[in-house]
Amino acid sequence: MGKSADPIRFKARLSRPATPKGATWSFVVLPKSASKQLPTRSMVTVEGTLDDAPFQATLEPDGEGSHWLKVSKALREAADVAVGDTVALAIAPVAKEPEPRVPADLRKALAANAAAKATWGDITPVARRDWIHWITSGKKAETRVKRIAVAVDKLASGSRRACCFDRSGMYSKGSMGAPEEAD
Template sequence: MSDPAKIRFTARLLRPASPKGAAWTFLVLPASASARLPTRSMVSVDGTLEGRRFQATLEPDGQGSHWLKVGKALREAAGAAAGDTVALEIAPPAKEPEPRVPADLRKALAGAPHAREQWSSLTPLARRDWIHWIASAKKAETRDRRVANACSMLASGKRRACCFDRSGLYSKGLSAPEPAS
């Protein structure tokens, strides 16, 4: 008998329009598959693509669905190419994976014991939101300011990064890449 928590679907692998010559591909989940996920915002999944296991964070596409970046290694292991329709099976993981902490934030937290203590008490999802808020800065000076502000806010007891729209539905700050033609 199949596991009802697993979401099965097919999707077409697309190349991003930029950067030119990108080695990765992406796919947009069908609305029916995305609707079965626990949130419209970023969501971690364990899955298979053409039978090859992967773990990833799906990104919101700003349209109420999600998209998945498919790296070259996974695509090649699955024997797939841009333009192919691939079979996927995904489900939220039993345990939320820890996000990779960027070097600048890691260094700032190392020098701020109260912020580091608060950071350690957060869930992986909350830490991912802080990292996303910092990484979404378009300019280096904005990112530097956000790292400093994050440490200050964490040290003062704040647990949530900010008030950004995690789904991209309202701010349009999140979206799937434009496919190459």
């Protein structure tokens, strides 16, 4: 558990996403009362337990003022739970935000621009995560290509944050949100 905060305890239903078909992962939407205890409405990395199985994950905003947790097949099996079960969770924000995984196309673009790479190396893991999320949240391949170019240009000019990016998903309906539950 995180050393910086008391655990937030709640129960929620484990659901299967409607898409993609055949997904092996499942998800939990946090009750708003639990989400309100987190330090931000945007993405937040937590550590905790799902039915006593330990995990660390980044919660994503659901666009409705709460968050959702993607539950891997491995975590579901470790917790010995199934889709449809009501599960007990205890979570707390991590004391130190972990480094995000940088997609290969972004890593290549940063390597090709020394000024952008220097700014990237100087910003916080949360800022890097926000840039990555903004880039990868586009639905079309060409949008992603454009966003990488914009990000590299802005980083090269010293911009430290992705501008005009609704981190909570509450104001840009459709760009963020919990998965739709399968029937």
